[in-house]
Amino acid sequence: MGSLKIETVKKSFGPVEVLKGIDLEVNDGEFVVFVGPSGCGKSTLLRIIAGLEDATSGDVLIDGQRVTNAPPSKRGIAMVFQTYALYPHLTVRDNMSLGLKQAGTPTAEIDQRIAASSAMLSLEPYLKRRPAELSGGQRQRVAIGRALVREPKLFLFDEPLSNLDAALRVNTRLEIAQLHNRLKATMVYVTHDQVEAMTLADRIVVLNAGRIEQVGAPMELYNKPANLFVAGFIGSPKMNFIDGARLGETAKTVGVRPEHIAVSQTEGTWKGTVIHAEHLGADTNVFLETEKAGLITIRLFGEYQTGPGATLYATPDAARTYRFGEDGKAMG
Amino acid sequence: MSKAATSLPRSIGAHAVLLTYTVIALFPVLVIVVNSFKSRNAIFRSPLSLPTSETFDLIGYQTVMAQGDFVQYFQNSLTVTVASLFFVLLFGAMAAFALSEYRFKGNTMMGLYLALGIMIPIRLGTVAILQLMVASGLVNTLTALILVYTAQGLPLAVFILSEFMKQVSDDLKNAGRIDGLSEYRIFFRLVLPLVRPAMATVAVFTMIPIWNDLWFPLILAPSEATKTVTLGAQVFIGQFVTNWNAVLAALSLAILPVLILYFFFSRQLIRGITSGAVK
Numbered sequence A: 001m002g003s004l005k006i007e008t009v010k011k012s013f014g015p016v017e018v019l020k021g022i023d024l025e026v027n028d029g030e031f032v033v034f035v036g037p038s039g040c041g042k043s044t045l046l047r048i049i050a051g052l053e054d055a056t057s058g059d060v061l062i063d064g065q066r067v068t069n070a071p072p073s074k075r076g077i078a079m080v081f082q083t084y085a086l087y088p089h090l091t092v093r094d095n096m097s098l099g100l101k102q103a104g105t106p107t108a109e110i111d112q113r114i115a116a117s118s119a120m121l122s123l124e125p126y127l128k129r130r131p132a133e134l135s136g137g138q139r140q141r142v143a144i145g146r147a148l149v150r151e152p153k154l155f156l157f158d159e160p161l162s163n164l165d166a167a168l169r170v171n172t173r174l175e176i177a178q179l180h181n182r183l184k185a186t187m188v189y190v191t192h193d194q195v196e197a198m199t200l201a202d203r204i205v206v207l208n209a210g211r212i213e214q215v216g217a218p219m220e221l222y223n224k225p226a227n228l229f230v231a232g233f234i235g236s237p238k239m240n241f242i243d244g245a246r247l248g249e250t251a252k253t254v255g256v257r258p259e260h261i262a263v264s265q266t267e268g269t270w271k272g273t274v275i276h277a278e279h280l281g282a283d284t285n286v287f288l289e290t291e292k293a294g295l296i297t298i299r300l301f302g303e304y305q306t307g308p309g310a311t312l313y314a315t316p317d318a319a320r321t322y323r324f325g326e327d328g329k330a331m332g
Numbered sequence B: 001m002s003k004a005a006t007s008l009p010r011s012i013g014a015h016a017v018l019l020t021y022t023v024i025a026l027f028p029v030l031v032i033v034v035n036s037f038k039s040r041n042a043i044f045r046s047p048l049s050l051p052t053s054e055t056f057d058l059i060g061y062q063t064v065m066a067q068g069d070f071v072q073y074f075q076n077s078l079t080v081t082v083a084s085l086f087f088v089l090l091f092g093a094m095a096a097f098a099l100s101e102y103r104f105k106g107n108t109m110m111g112l113y114l115a116l117g118i119m120i121p122i123r124l125g126t127v128a129i130l131q132l133m134v135a136s137g138l139v140n141t142l143t144a145l146i147l148v149y150t151a152q153g154l155p156l157a158v159f160i161l162s163e164f165m166k167q168v169s170d171d172l173k174n175a176g177r178i179d180g181l182s183e184y185r186i187f188f189r190l191v192l193p194l195v196r197p198a199m200a201t202v203a204v205f206t207m208i209p210i211w212n213d214l215w216f217p218l219i220l221a222p223s224e225a226t227k228t229v230t231l232g233a234q235v236f237i238g239q240f241v242t243n244w245n246a247v248l249a250a251l252s253l254a255i256l257p258v259l260i261l262y263f264f265f266s267r268q269l270i271r272g273i274t275s276g277a278v279k
Helices: A042-050 A092-102 A107-120 A136-149 A166-183 A194-200 A218-223 A228-233 B008-036 B040-045 B059-066 B070-101 B107-119 B122-135 B142-166 B170-178 B183-194 B196-212 B215-220 B229-236 B244-278
Strands: A004-013 A016-026 A031-035 A057-062 A077-080 A154-158 A186-191 A203-208 A211-216 A240-243 A253-256 A261-264 A270-279 A283-290 A294-301 A311-316 A321-324
Touching (some): A004 A042, A016 A042, A016 A211, A031 A042, A031 A194, A042 A077, A042 A154, A042 A186, A042 B170, A077 A136, A077 B170, A107 A136, A166 A194, A186 A194, A194 A218, A203 A218, A211 A218, A211 A228, A228 A321, A240 A294, A261 A294, A283 A311, B070 B107, B070 B229, B070 B244, B107 B142, B122 B215, B142 B196, B142 B215, B170 B183, B183 B196, B215 B229
Parallel strands (some): A031 A186, A031 A203, A077 A154, A154 A186
Antiparallel strands (some): A004 A016, A004 A057, A203 A211, A253 A321, A270 A311, A283 A294
């Protein structure tokens, strides 16, 4: 199938530098997710890989071939868009076959590929319909089908779940994960949702302000964040950051995840008053104003009865406390 | 049943205003058509009354058919209008696509330059245009009129269409690029069908001034072979005597083709709007 290599790709729009030198290698069959806040350059990077945008400098290699100057249709890629981007005047079948027809694939093979991929995505009943007659979830499945029939070296997904409602998002996420397991294809997926990133990825690339902050397996990012940004971005609710000086530490910032803090009504490291509690059933999020550490979030598993005004003691798990230096990088 | 609540007096009021406006707008047209079917005396004696069996007279239409070559004039008007419309829509849409889709140096300046024609009337350049046409030997040809009208219609077309084209989803165009469609096919097959309502609007705004124009046919193409209907109707307006029957009949006939074209485009326009809203 296909590997992907990105060599010092930079991109500027006029005076604004959107990508400040990106180096990345994606192995054959890997599922890599680009994640970051909006405006971090993740979509631009995906569009450069697709050939929809020219890099200001740097190179893109797909399957070992330099494709920096090749048009999108000659790169052996397929892309699924956030807004589905189906051709409104064509039926589902024609939507799926257009790219193959353009490439001059024989009709028999087109039919066979459409049959195979529509079976995989259970799209057979809809082949004769137009996009306007389909629901959002069905449209996104057609868009995925259109990518499948191209049998690309590389699949690109540009926030494919953002336009779907919550329940459908979980289903489609599962479908994409199964698709990857079955096809063993190389996939690059862009999202701003860290839950999607954590659940789908073999490796996550965290981007911020045009730079790669960290690359690693989901649990690696969770357990060993390289810097403050990654520590804050991965995990929900977000990690508590406490000024090191307040705790008498040498580190500039001390970080502890909400789920790594134990509470007690009688004793503990930090005494505080509950400001608000969110009862989610499976979890309870408690916002505690502590004397020593300031406002911290605590995530408790299961139900926990407490409310504003209550006094609680919080104790962070010493083994899972992170320390960050002046430069924001994780210390030892 | 979902029907938004409306109060009866309000809807009566709204309809009254709209009906009044319709009557005011249609009245002159009605007077022209009605009087074109009357004898000369009846036109002057009671211009507002409908033709009766006594006053009914087709002399105007007979004169128009007998004198001059009105079929030829109609053909000229139609050729000029349809050809100019075609070029305005084609080049206007292409320029609008380039301005809205591609980033290049001077994009904004180019857009402003193209829109400048909305503010500056093309008639200011009549002398230069005439010199140009004389120099290029295009005087007394329909080509001269088509060229001038295309130039006249382009600014508004580019302005309106580029606004609409900016709304066409980038993802759709990119999907086409990944499927290997050429930029021309993306433009003609993906983008144009989606901006059809805007095209119909531009077509209506472009078509009517061209059909009604007297100025450029008079200056650039006054020969018998290239006369348009509006110019042809002037034959009956003399310095001392005006053949009102013939003038009114010619004008009534001149309304018809443009009315047909308008119905064609307005149906497109309504279809485009509803299909977008229901989707």
